[in-house]
Amino acid sequence: MDFADADAINQAIRLLSLRHRARAAALLAPLGLHPGQEVLLLELARTGPMIQAQLSDALGVEPPSVTLMTRKLEASGHIRRTPAPSDRRASVVELTESGQALVVRVEQLWCALAEQTVAGLPTRTVAELPGVLRAVAANVATRGARPASPPGTRSRTAGR
Amino acid sequence: MDFADADAINQAIRLLSLRHRARAAALLAPLGLHPGQEVLLLELARTGPMIQAQLSDALGVEPPSVTLMTRKLEASGHIRRTPAPSDRRASVVELTESGQALVVRVEQLWCALAEQTVAGLPTRTVAELPGVLRAVAANVATRGARPASPPGTRSRTAGR
DNA sequence: GCATAATAGTTATGCGGCTAACTAATCCTG
DNA sequence: CAGGATTAGTTAGCCGCATAACTATTATGC
Numbered sequence: 001m002d003f004a005d006a007d008a009i010n011q012a013i014r015l016l017s018l019r020h021r022a023r024a025a026a027l028l029a030p031l032g033l034h035p036g037q038e039v040l041l042l043e044l045a046r047t048g049p050m051i052q053a054q055l056s057d058a059l060g061v062e063p064p065s066v067t068l069m070t071r072k073l074e075a076s077g078h079i080r081r082t083p084a085p086s087d088r089r090a091s092v093v094e095l096t097e098s099g100q101a102l103v104v105r106v107e108q109l110w111c112a113l114a115e116q117t118v119a120g121l122p123t124r125t126v127a128e129l130p131g132v133l134r135a136v137a138a139n140v141a142t143r144g145a146r147p148a149s150p151p152g153t154r155s156r157t158a159g160r
Numbered sequence: 161m162d163f164a165d166a167d168a169i170n171q172a173i174r175l176l177s178l179r180h181r182a183r184a185a186a187l188l189a190p191l192g193l194h195p196g197q198e199v200l201l202l203e204l205a206r207t208g209p210m211i212q213a214q215l216s217d218a219l220g221v222e223p224p225s226v227t228l229m230t231r232k233l234e235a236s237g238h239i240r241r242t243p244a245p246s247d248r249r250a251s252v253v254e255l256t257e258s259g260q261a262l263v264v265r266v267e268q269l270w271c272a273l274a275e276q277t278v279a280g281l282p283t284r285t286v287a288e289l290p291g292v293l294r295a296v297a298a299n300v301a302t303r304g305a306r307p308a309s310p311p312g313t314r315s316r317t318a319g320r
Numbered sequence: 321g322c323a324t325a326a327t328a329g330t331t332a333t334g335c336g337g338c339t340a341a342c343t344a345a346t347c348c349t350g
Numbered sequence: 351c352a353g354g355a356t357t358a359g360t361t362a363g364c365c366g367c368a369t370a371a372c373t374a375t376t377a378t379g380c
Contacts (some may be wrong), residue, residue, distance in 0.1 A: 310342090
């Protein structure tokens with residue numbers, strides 16, 4: 001691959017990263033959230049209570065990041081951390097009522113963001129987009145960088 | 161759009177952002193660079209000397225970020241900042257010899273990263289990828305969010 | 321020509337994410 | 351059942367990028 005093509009890809013990914021995050025930040029600000037926190041809430045809403053190590057894995061961020069995220073979300077009253085009964089090292093994270101209420105709004109916001117993101121693209125492109133992005137993300141995964149499965153694959157191995 | 165689709169898109173973008181950046185960081189570390197600095201060097205190599213406001217615009221980052229980037233790259237000897245002759249507010253940024261030498265390696269690295277990123281994807285998908293990503297990035301642009309042009313468009317308006 | 325607006329850049333501060341280094345609990349193996 | 355390895359979580363410190371507030375210069379409108 002020549003430099004021009006490589007640059008087109010890398011720069012596009014970089015710009016998309018910056019802007020998508022900025023957009024998310026703008027939408028989250030009215031809720032008092034910062035980008036990164038919303039995915040934690042959504043994950044808790046989807047999967048139910050879980051310990052921080054599972055969150056770290058699910059969100060694709062390192063444990064220290066989870067420590068800070070959970071601490072701040074706990075301080076703002078959206079989640080609760082309780083010692084795990086069977087493992088005194090672990091702490092179980094779950095949504096509070098306020099957190100559950102917030103998740104509803106976050107989900108709406110999440111939809112608005114996605115719609116904005118793919119606005120004007122052909123339907124087929126939109127349909128293929130998640131698969132392509134996941135394949136690409138899997139390619140650059142720091143750990144277990146297995147080769148990309150064809151886009152559209154819905155197996156667990158291509159999932160989050 | 162329902163939440164599942166929106167989540168697939170947003171999460172995929174988020175994961176790709178984290179991992180692509182992490183991969184870049186891993187590749188840049190041996191050169192003593194941190195992610196973000198490489199694009200500044202590449203931009204200088206492509207366009208030639210320019211003032212920081214132009215850099216800010218070209219890289220899609222805010223002026224304070226440019227201040228820090230240029231300061232650190234100047235400290236490590238890769239760029240030089242000289243007062244602009246015609247405007248005493250502005251400072252012209254240009255590559256030093258060491259910076260030019262470094263750019264060669266950064267370009268190789270950039271190609272390796274892009275190849276890794278699209279490994280295993282169909283050729284057609286790879287060809288379409290930059291256009292799609294740019295269209296999507298334009299959609300979420302904080303300023304001037306004009307609707308996406310069809311992927312594959314190579315006009316200047318779709319460019320960086 | 322002068323006051324006002326716009327622009328270039330810096331400083332201060334905050335957030336998210338990272339690695340490295342550490343504690344505490346649990347697991348495993350001899 | 352010890353003792354070393356693994357795992358959960360935290361702390362400290364770094365970097366990139368953002369916004370807000372500021373200074374210094376240049377451009378503009380009367």
